[in-house]
Amino acid sequence: MEKIRVRFAPSPTGYIHVGNARTALFNWLFARKNRGVFILRIEDTDIERSAETYEKKLIEDLRWLGIEWDEGPDTGGARGPYRQSERGDLYQEQAQKLMNGGKAYYCFCSPDELERERRDAVASGRPAVYSGKCRGLAPEDARKKVETGNPAAVRLRTPGRGMLTYNDLIRGPLSFDLALTGDPVLIRSNGMPAYNFAVVVDDTLMGITHVIRGEDHISNTPRQILTYEALSFPLPSFAHLSMVMGPDNTRLSKRHGATAVDQFRQDGILSSALFNYLALLGWAPPDGEEVLDAGRLIELFRLEKVSRSAAIFDYDKLNWLNRQHMKTIPSKEAARAAYPFLKEEGLMPENMTEERWEWLERAVGVLIERINRFSEIPAEFELFSKFSPSEMDHADREDLKMESSRKVLRLFIEKTSEDEKLDFDRFSALTQEIKQESGIKGKDLYHPLRLALTGCSSGLDLDKFIPLVEEGASLHLPKSIKSCRQRIFETLNNLE
């Protein structure tokens, strides 16, 4: 059987949007699933909107997401070049072929003129289709006109009537009335190929067997099929993915919040989670398991099972998936992922010793189950780094002012010394002693301790909190962590 070849062909006009990333992902999954080839092609024929920095960014974001291509602008390959801007000759050559065969013709209509025709058509209720005004021009006359410097586009001569049907891998048979498909521009008057022509030439020359792209290309497809036929190129299979929408059911855009892959990265979303989420947007595995890594996704993926209707991007579910993925990553990796966010906030130092890493690893390990994404870690980290009894909640403060509370805290101070480092066993022993001596137990015993230690009535389990604080205190972090004894001491003083 012929080897499957698919491509992702973005135009480098900005940062990569999750909708496009999803298209890339489905292509990639399909390629890997079928042991085929995945190609990255840059569609930069619109000179005004393309920029080199965008291409670099695009490549970086795609790689971060975990999508690797077998052939592309930076990796090379046998069917290159992989930038449309470097393939000009190829388009000219194919266009010339069509001109020679009388299947294409020069069009001298100005954009203004065409725009006027279009408006008139819509106003009078007719379909907005190119009139075919220039298709009757004698080729010799047209050539002369071009040679004397008249700007001309090249258009494909289409039948203008009849029906065209093709079978979409996701949607089944799709039919179009060719009377509504005007003669498309192949080469623009500035010499650059038009999108609809460039894709056909590129996809054929690159040996693409399956064109998997967004639903917004459905109505381009008949035009492209006509072009394939005019060129006597074999037809690939087509599959059109539905769109990704925002919560208000309009096309996902900036005003919906984060939409660029890079924004999710900066927010501390794991690439494996975004990858997983995107795959689940419009596709579901057979047995309903949802937390999946790339390998499992490849195993289960089936293009025919992709949903036909548009899907709304659900930030809640992404967060949930991110939590699931955070749980599975090794603690070293979690610490590494959290570190930049903490450093940014001045909570971790530039230079990290072995000891600090080891501590961070444990700290992140307990904080990670309280957050959705790594950008939230500095706020949780305040449990350690921030301690100001004076800012305590009023009700909590009243609780501490009770005589029994004070007694607990005073006993704690009496029984510990400045230079002693507590571990949890020692802490437990201490609380037992306090209990014996004071007769205070249960909530009356633990609640004041928690308040005095954390400044807050809720938070980490004390058995996790205490050793981390005690060891963190000797780490000399930019924002120093206070020891348990110091915390209780300060709380007591602040009560007066």
Next chain:
RNA sequence: GCCCCUGUCGUCUAGCUUGGUUGAGGACACCGCCCUUUCAAGGCGGCAACACGGGUUCAAAUCCCGUCGGGGGCGCCA
């Protein structure tokens, strides 16, 4: 305006091809309970949908027609 795609819980979806196994299943979110002397996590449970109207049929979420809703396209943008 014209053409095309699409319509199952608030959201992502399973089921639809091959009508009865569906009192329509799962997941996120939400609510409740349990666990926990806190919070979160976790466990258990609950709320919640076949857009509407006609057919066909003994039987329709599943097949047909129409209406309505949503989306896309009609570019010398991609």
